[in-house]
Amino acid sequence: MDVIRLLEIRDTPLSVDEVLRAVADHAAGGTSLFVGTVREQDEGRPVTRLSYSAHPSAVAELRRVAEKVAADFPVTALAAVHRVGDLDLGDVAVVVAVACPHRAEAFAASRRLIDDLKREVPIWKNQLFTDGSAEWVGACAES
Template sequence: MDVIRLLAIRDTPLSVDEVLSAVEDHAAGGTTIFVGTVREEDQGKQVTLLSYSAHPSAEEELRRVAEKVAADFPVTALAAVHRVGDLQLGDIAVIVAVACPHRGEAFEASRRLIDDLKHQVPIWKHQVFTDGAAEWVGAC
């Protein structure tokens, strides 16, 4: 069975239960899950609207990132999903989960997965602030 169990970029709400279920594995002694949510403040400014957009190659790049993490760590199962479209405060924007034989490996692999996803997968964040200012944030 492939260790990459779930990869997706969706315009619908994300499910922690779905992602956690995807990485269930009896060979794993440690499973980590990271949930990124829309917060009300960024850089000291109040956020009123946030929207994510993805390049057509984003899922392909997400797979490349996941394959690299799976190759570099003893991953038994891995999942990553990212939301696109308009999100409200508190909405889940991204979920990653990794299962490994030991907890330390799971933490390290999960950290690498979310960091590489944010820096390498072409997903952009547009945020609007209460003062009317707006900004695009590079790769998320």
């Protein structure tokens, strides 16, 4: 069975339980989960909502990132799901989970997975602020 169990970009609400079920594995002694949510401020500026967009290559790039993490760590199972579209405060934007034989490996692998996803997968967020202004953030948005 492939260690990469779930990789998707969706325009519907995300399920933390679904991601945890995807990485359940009897060979794992540790599972690390990260859940990213829409927060009410960014660098001191009040946020009203976010809107995420993804390039058509985003799923392929997400797979490339996941495969690299799986190759660099003793991963028994891995999952990552990112949401696109309009999200309100508190909504779940991204969920990643990694299962490994030991907790330290699981922590390190999930940290790498979310960091590389945010840096390399072409997903952009448009932050809408209470003053009516907006700002694009994300991979490739800053170049």
